[in-house]
Amino acid sequence: MGSHKDAENPEAPEAPKATLPTPVTPAGRDALDAILARPGRTVIALDFDGTLAPIVPDPEQARAHPDAVAALAALAPKVASVAVVTGRPAGVAVRHGGFAGVPGLERLVVLGHYGAERWDAVTGTVSAPAPHPGVAAVRAELPGFLDSVGAWQGTWIEEKGRALAVHTRRATDPQAAFEALRAPLTDLATRHGLIVEPGRLVLELRPPGMDKGVALRDYLTETAAESVLYAGDDLGDLPAFATLEQLRTEGTPGLLVCSGSTEVSELSERADLVVDGPAGVVRLLAAIAEHV
Missing domain, CATH: 3.30.70.1020 (Trehalose-6-phosphate phosphatase related protein; domain 2)
Structure with a gap:
């Protein structure tokens, strides 16, 4: 007769947690420690294309990695906020990401057009100024x-x-x-x-005057974040990296994550952690969710 040990013993050992990668820089390691120690004061900020969604020849066909929404929904309730920061229109990112109406993502924010547009899950609406x-x-x-x-x-x-x-x-x-x-x-x-x-x-x-760095700093000020993770893959993410580098000099721990690409070495060379594209980003988010 087969063993029913787990069914009979509700206190059976839990499965081991996913392994967290180790950042290659001291500042990155300090930031990850801060995120794990105070998740409720942490903002998780993420680019969309190339970071949550694989790059495809036709951007209209881009969709979030199949496991992205589940990883975000597991992590979001444990942190201060999750924000998607993208050059796309906010509504397009919401549709292509499948973010609307997902349990666990009730406080998700999408900053579209480099922060010129904003979608809040709590209202389900986009706010934006007049176009240039x-x-x-x-x-x-x-x-x-x-x-x-x-x-x-x-x-x-x-x-x-x-x-x-x-x-x-x-x-x-x-x-x-x-x-x-x-x-x-x-x-x-x-x-x-x-x-x-x-x-x-x-x-x-x-239009000038807005980039991911400006959008990210404004949002971090609004949320009074004490630590932040930003993940991106492209040249448009460099201003966000620069913002986190500046915030680190001001005492706010920041983890710079590159969604690995051989096309944008400028980003990977400045990152604390390079992961294997959107699949690697999803694994990182899921692992953080398990550890906080």
Whole structure:
């Protein structure tokens, strides 16, 4: 007859907790210790594309990693807040992430368009200022502009509402197309009062004055966070890294996590911890949830 030890003994040993990776820097190790010691005063802030969702050729097909929502829902009730900080419209990130109406994510916040938009799970609504007029002007001019510089083949425009992005990932030589377009698109953006934000084979034309670093600092001030984890994968995440580096000099522990990519060495070289893409981010979040 088979053993029924576990059924008969409700105090059977629990399964071992997931192993937490060790940050490579002293500041990173101190930050992880602070997060584990005071989770209720910690903000977990995360990029979306490339961090919670795998990078795909068509951004409209991007979806959060299959285990991301479960990991977030397990961690969110144990920390001060979870915030998704993204260049996407807030509502798009919510839909593609599957964040709405999830038990455990009642206090989730999505800061879209680099903080220009905000979605709060508690209300289910997006708040945002009026759009920059330069975006409409560039929207009208961009197709003809790309045609005039001979950039149509393999490039395409992503409509982002308060911004526009030109992708080169489908070009014959994606990096060469990216480099060739960088200066002309910067000139176009400047004429209309916009800036160009370079990313992984994408050039985004958007209003100035807002980036992930500004959005993150404002949100951390609002929440009175005593420690913070930020995970990102792209050049647009560098301002958030810079904000955490500055906050560390001011006494706030911050853990910099890179969702591993060979395309953006600038980020991985500054990170305290490099994980294996969105799957690695999800494992890290789940492990933290087990340990707090």
